[in-house]
Amino acid sequence: MLTLVLVGGTVVLCAVAFVRYMTANHGVLRKMGIEHPATSWFLGNFDQAFKYGVFEMQRVFYNKYKDKKVYGWYDARRPAIVVRDLDIVKDICVKNFNSFIDRHTLFDAEPPLRDNLLNLRGEHWRRVRNTLSPTFSSGRIKKMICHIERNSRILLDNLQHLQETGEDVELREISSCFTLDVIASTGFGLEINTLKDPKNKFAVEAKKVLNPNPLLFTLVLFFPEVTTFFSKFGLSIMPQKSMEYFAKVVDQLIEVRKKEGLDGTVNDFLDLLMNAETEEGQSSGKDLTRSEMHGQAIVFILAGYDTVATVLSFTLFFLAMHPECCQKAQAEVDAKCGKEFPDYDKVQTLTYLDMCINEAIRLVPPGIFLNRKCVQDTDIQGVHFPKDMIVVIPVYAFHTDPDLFPEPEKFDPERFNPENKTTRHQYAHLPFGQGPRNCIGMRLALLELKMVMAAILQKLTPVPCSKTVYPIKLSKMQAKAQDGLWVKFQLRDAKT
Numbered sequence: 001m002l003t004l005v006l007v008g009g010t011v012v013l014c015a016v017a018f019v020r021y022m023t024a025n026h027g028v029l030r031k032m033g034i035e036h037p038a039t040s041w042f043l044g045n046f047d048q049a050f051k052y053g054v055f056e057m058q059r060v061f062y063n064k065y066k067d068k069k070v071y072g073w074y075d076a077r078r079p080a081i082v083v084r085d086l087d088i089v090k091d092i093c094v095k096n097f098n099s100f101i102d103r104h105t106l107f108d109a110e111p112p113l114r115d116n117l118l119n120l121r122g123e124h125w126r127r128v129r130n131t132l133s134p135t136f137s138s139g140r141i142k143k144m145i146c147h148i149e150r151n152s153r154i155l156l157d158n159l160q161h162l163q164e165t166g167e168d169v170e171l172r173e174i175s176s177c178f179t180l181d182v183i184a185s186t187g188f189g190l191e192i193n194t195l196k197d198p199k200n201k202f203a204v205e206a207k208k209v210l211n212p213n214p215l216l217f218t219l220v221l222f223f224p225e226v227t228t229f230f231s232k233f234g235l236s237i238m239p240q241k242s243m244e245y246f247a248k249v250v251d252q253l254i255e256v257r258k259k260e261g262l263d264g265t266v267n268d269f270l271d272l273l274m275n276a277e278t279e280e281g282q283s284s285g286k287d288l289t290r291s292e293m294h295g296q297a298i299v300f301i302l303a304g305y306d307t308v309a310t311v312l313s314f315t316l317f318f319l320a321m322h323p324e325c326c327q328k329a330q331a332e333v334d335a336k337c338g339k340e341f342p343d344y345d346k347v348q349t350l351t352y353l354d355m356c357i358n359e360a361i362r363l364v365p366p367g368i369f370l371n372r373k374c375v376q377d378t379d380i381q382g383v384h385f386p387k388d389m390i391v392v393i394p395v396y397a398f399h400t401d402p403d404l405f406p407e408p409e410k411f412d413p414e415r416f417n418p419e420n421k422t423t424r425h426q427y428a429h430l431p432f433g434q435g436p437r438n439c440i441g442m443r444l445a446l447l448e449l450k451m452v453m454a455a456i457l458q459k460l461t462p463v464p465c466s467k468t469v470y471p472i473k474l475s476k477m478q479a480k481a482q483d484g485l486w487v488k489f490q491l492r493d494a495k496t
């Protein structure tokens, strides 16, 4: 009997301690005078993500606090301030950048991912970003055009073949193969052709990199403290073997290039990273250690493959659903490029295509929100941001706010013509973030997108097929269409 009482008492005490632990921070925002949705003891406000999905949930709360500059949010135990006012967003990203230099990360990654730009903090981030910035300059990217052109031709050949056989095409799948091949060649000088050989080692490992262990990931989402515990037992949230595979690829390629005197001749990111490499422990000024090189190589895959595939597939899909926009884009490509394969300079002049991409990325931004961590107490326009507070910028909610984008559900590239652009707040459209910590790969992504789309639209027209589902139903947790993005391709007028 006594044992039963003792066991029962211990269970109750543990349960009480657990609930107290989970709710310990739930009063923080209220004390600061910041309104927030009602919390559940275990998930904070995250239970709403299961109810609405991450896209819709953002809009629900953004609309609920329409008259507020900021509102609150609890990611399980962690409080965050969500910024609704675009002038404050601007100050956070630019004017007060030094107070918001860091991004909030769920966990501290282990090597070889550890030293990557997305996760780095403070002065360490500043040094690595300064070193990498020239790598993404127009001049450098122009030199990589041969890789993008080669892969665009491969994709076009495949689509032409599918057009001839009359097969329906799932755009997301085929776009992912293309963007992976581009990352392999612009990043590592590797020609992998995932369309032909989807099981190649690089593609298989890259796909794993994008899929962290779901169980450990969920645990870390709710109990970030357990990361240290996991790492002590050799458990990793990210697929460690795949990370190590890419670190090894980097090391082997460096060795071969040094041995064969090829460094500086391949015109890929690795070439540029090699230029910046220094001996471990000797890092000064604008150099990278080998561990930092590994981190950047992996983050290019993490940040630069699925994002571009998302935008490419949705833009082509919207063009298929809006033939008037597709014809206009094709007319522009014909006028600017003629029958020549689109080159770097011509691609820069495709302004209507640029508007179509901007509109697609408005409707489905791969970066659904931005976040920053406040590193020192800061007041902006009457709002106090305490040190260590997580700050969330609700990108998708801005992109679909009818006051900023009337009839937000409608695909209308004209929103981005120069005249209409000036009527909106400059920070209403944030697909690549803003300020010194914005997307470093933006130029590369846009070049890749415009070149491959121009090449496709020159020859083919995407149109709906029997499997097409439109309007799109977005997946609850990521920027994907629940029913896929199905189209077929038609050959353009035989005269062209």
Ligand code: HEM
Residues within 6 Å of the ligand: 117, 118, 119, 129, 299, 300, 303, 304, 305, 307, 308, 311, 365, 366, 367, 370, 371, 430, 431, 432, 433, 434, 435, 436, 437, 438, 439, 440, 441, 442, 444, 445
């Ligand atoms: C259409 C494609 C892409 C989209 C929509 C996108 C979006 C974003 C967004 C929203 C951020 C966060 C910005 C912020 O916090 O202000 C970001 C950061 C970043 N992106 Fe991209 N990205 C794309 C392509 C790429 C590519 C191709 C690469 C590299 C090859 C890349 C590398 C990075 C890196 C390294 C960061 C972290 C920058 C830092 O913290 O200094 N991205 N991206």
